Amino acid sequence: MSASAPYARLLSPLDLGPFTVANRLVMGSMHTGLEDSAEDVAKLAAFLGERARGGAGLLVTGGYSPDRAGRLTRHGALASPALLARHREVTDAVHEGDSRVLLQLLHAGRYAAHRFAVSASRTRAPISPVRARRLTRHGIARTIRAFARSAALAAEAGYDGVELMGSEGYLLNQFLAPRTNRRRDRYGRDAAGRRAVPLAIARAVREAVGPGLLLSYRISLLDLVEDGQTWDETLALARELEHAGVDVLSTGIGWHESRVPTIASSVPHGAFTRLTARLTEAAQVPVVAAGRLHSPDVAEGVLARGEADLVSLARPLLADPALPAKLAAGRAAEVVACIACNQACLDRVFDGRRASCVVNPRAGHETDGDLRLVPTTSLRRRRVAVVGAGPAGLEAAISAAVRGFVTTLFEAEDEIGGQFRYAARVPGKEDYADAIASWRMRLLAHGVGVRLGTRPAAAELAAFDDVIVATGVRPRIVQEPGFDPSSPRPTGAPDVVSYADLLAGRAGAGRRVAVVGAGGIGVDVAEFLTAPSPSLTLDADAWAQAWGVTDPADVRGGVIAPPREHAGAAREVHVCQRKDTRIGAGLGRTTGWVHRAELRRAGVIEHRGVAYDRIDAEGLHLVEEGEPRLLAVDTVVVCAGQESERTLADELAALPSPPRVHVIGGADVALELDAERAVRQAVEVVAAL
Template sequence: MSTYPHLLAPLDLGHVTLPNRVLMGSMHTGLEETGDWARVAEFYATRARGGVALIVTGGMAPNAEGGVFPGAAGLFSAQDIANHRQVTDAVHAAGGRIAMQILHAGRYAYGKECVSASAVKSPISPFVPRELDEAGIEKQIADIVTAASRAQEAGYDGVEIMGSEGYFLNQFLVRHVNKRTDRWGGDYANRMRLPVEVVRRVRAAVGPKFILIYRISLIDLVPDGSSWDEVVLLARAIEAAGASLLNTGIGWHEARVPTIATSVPRAAFTWLTGRLRPEVSIPVITSNRINTPDVAEGILAGGQADMVSMARPFLADPEFVAKAAAGKAAQIAPCIACNQACLDHTFSGKLTSCLVNPRACAETELRYAPTATPKRVAIVGAGAAGMMCAIVAAQRGHSVTLFEASGQIGGLLNLAKVVPGKEEFRGLVDWFGVMLAEAGVDLRLNTRASAPDLAGFDEVVVATGVSPRDPGIAGQDAAHVLGYEAVLTGAPVGKRVAIVGAGGIGFDVAEFLVHQGDSPTEDLALWKREWGVGDPAEVPGGLAAAGPQPEAPARAVTLLQRKAEKPGRRLGKTTGWIHRAALQMKNVQMRGGVSYDAVVPEGMQISTAEGPELLAVDTVVMCAGQVPNRALADALAAAGITAHVIGGADVAAELDAKRAIDQGARLGAAF
């Protein structure tokens, strides 16, 4: 009997039966814009081979004004249809099914030609949209219908119409944007007219034997958003208009509540899907922060959804479903919801990848092919870079010995996993342990390898990580000065703290020190109070009337940096605001343009543009950066032994697991 009977159960949609309850949710990867359609096809075909029931592509623009940025991909010509046919043919040959998402960005379109219900500028775009007249609205409807028909011609099994996350259709639904007084605005019957008409006309165009998914926003998390009664009314109308499935979206892109970052509790919004499900008779799909088969199975078994959408987990591991079905769930590479290589890349105009899986979107370029010439490979350091290199090299057929001076694998990932909001790193370290054993790596803990130990190997890799940088502050040897490693491994810390350095490590240490009690990431009720998430049945949009109500901070913390800029400005593009907001809610003082004069018995002496100042603190924590730990690399060079240097030992830029894992994977693939 299957461990996941609900997850792996078929789903009958009438004209087609899906083999399981797993949807690969839409992600914009940037692949379509490269023009390399063989690469696009292989990305989706790889996921189809991994067993997912239905794939949804990244959003395709229905017209130029609706594209998320100028030049965004869509089906505008016969050549576009032929290109997309390569994708659908590849997915079907792999035994899968695929739907194309039609995404009209509305006022979120990053261009002067953007359009919307009203001329209300988005806070995340510099462009004021043009308010559409009747002819303009008709053009948008017709273009969406044309896009659906072209998708059908290109061989897609269905389409998903994007009606959530604050995009075009969502903008018509809410008073937050829709200020119209004609038949497309005013009361809710008018405001929902556009999405219902779009679904009705798409269904008429594609016929009954074509999957039509509507992505509905269950909680907007913006002022004047939809009420719950309106959500239900829309869901029923969309069903009546011809939708096959309702997929659920959570929050607008401009919302100041995190919805998919690692600090959000797993399955944080399934309570809303569970509430909607009995209101309609078509299957309802849940989404957001679902990253293991156990979590997915629990949602389905509990009746909260008919199907589970996971997007980024299929970047981390395209074989998610196949491994779950084979009883190998522990081998599923976990999505840790870090956003570093996916959403941060997307919003920076870079091609998407995955911190955990560098092959994501690089399937035709980065290959782990079996080796024809097995080698003896020595890797020193079982941090992120060393472990990934060891796994890839061993999977390819090399004999790999991994030396680790400490008594555990993980390196600095073990510091990350103790920070509240980064609990997902526990699963990442566990996965590395499983995969090292599965690949047959000879792991030698508590072993400090030296140059003579490495002399007989064909390839030697130095992945010895970083050491904290010495900031050279007068008095830094005082008893009340601690390094970040000591703090994160349990050293006693006073009630008033100054943190020297406001990079990613400084922010993590600050989060660690202001926290007390249960982590909100592991307590949904606590997390909702902290971020002010309410119930759309009580407040339209779902923002709690009382606003955010975080727990009191455990300590008074001041975060310092030398750079005369806003602390945290260089954090992740899509998560930096979350870290800054979380610490501001805990009354953390963030100060830039600071000179560190001296550590004194009373605390720390600093200088700013206003002059010298004494910070009266009990503890000073050093988070002043890192330097490469290159002692072994230098010793090997002196002994005439050629070595590859990767990870922090190569470049000590913060705790950059993304770069370290990518380096390790590429080196392991190159032997």
């Protein structure tokens, strides 16, 4: 693979322990749900094989426990002889793609969600339902042997090496931190004692696999929990790991129980690379950077500045398995952009489901026939019209063009993107604009005819063979008096605007605002109205200060109590919902708590279990806890759900000789905005044409 100039460092080869990797791009470990069962080995092989063919130089599997106690769940991934005996299919698939692959060994420690959980000391993690038992000295010896045995099995399965998970708050990290290691024996008396178990495991694994395989260690640079490691302790660990035979130090940031976000879209790009650079300068082995390196440009910058020797991109390679190949071919603008939403990947994994990707429904489903876009063999090229350029329509148009159909995309607005255009204006979701830019370039690359500012009539579409209706949704109107934005306002009454008009810039908001509806859109609107300007996502220093992130050389664990409030809040914002559940209850597990913390810091006032009465010259009238309540606000933003926009579909059905009509996305189902379902439905419909 030849490196094109803009990504010369990212695409350059590197000698890595016993072999050379084709480029500096690592697909870091990410559990997909395909690791746990022997029945899914073929699917895992297809998943990793596609990313190997796409050009990733080195891939790391999701975590496999070396013994039963270390499983994340009772039936979680276990590096057993029976399972790894079948993994030749996985390693062969990667090697056929001319890439290298490591098996990650991960002992959950006190993060295990079962009664066999063990840790350095008897403790319970705040995110775990069980209290872990303290490992005895005999238990420690058994655990060390289990790691070595599992590494040997990985070698027999054809893996190019193993990675030891020593980050993110798992067992090895638990031994390293005073927070979780309260032992008074030789495994915990002091910092050297706390390092003893991870170092013993590294030495045992090196002996088990010999010099011909790569040994990587995932090292925590920043624990982001109280009583975590100091920077001097991290450096001492790194030096001793090198002496133990570790070939690569792959960096990790934060424990899963940390109250600082590390993987949300609101985290600045490359927020933690200054620490990576510090380790790179001190290390004698190559260092892998990780943590919000979401795009090739960010990754190239890290390498260009010498902050790391390799970069780990996990979610971006879910979004586009061909990312490295596209860079090498000079097609960077066509890379499918990861929006770091976590909705279909990490949120699913933490709920015990298979990971996929909002913008790439094939991720994790590479063997599913209903998502395979087979080029047409028909001599007469089918003509396909797609109406609506939101995520569903955009993906349908590109998929139709990939299949070889003559495709025209119609959009009533002057821009593509649909609901993603609104999301991109919310502080912390700037990456959504990258997704729109990627769709725009892929439409061009695949020859899709795009007609913006055009609302076609049903009769105009009769000449097409198929019409895919992706006209999306319209905001639902609240039926109580005064809530319809299009109705005349009483003198002195608050302005009533829809979330769409507010986020599109067609309407503004005053200093006192009520947001009606507290689902995902309502939370986004509240953040839009209260977030500091400029967005903290665009200022790594300001973001770190807001979340209490500091230097682990100064504070153990690298975290202090963050400020309780944003400085200089410009608005008084009330968020109201009919349900009595907590605000944003339906948000994803990995990001919902982040949004709620931001709203608390902004001083947003919550009203739950309310009934709406009316809007008049006094303001918004509610019934809260059985009592009338008046919110004297300047603006009411309505985020009370959506309704499908199906007018065109109904008109097409009424034609004397209608084309085949397919309704997808929000036009099909508008109960909740669900980009994952919409994009998957688009690909499935086109694949079935």
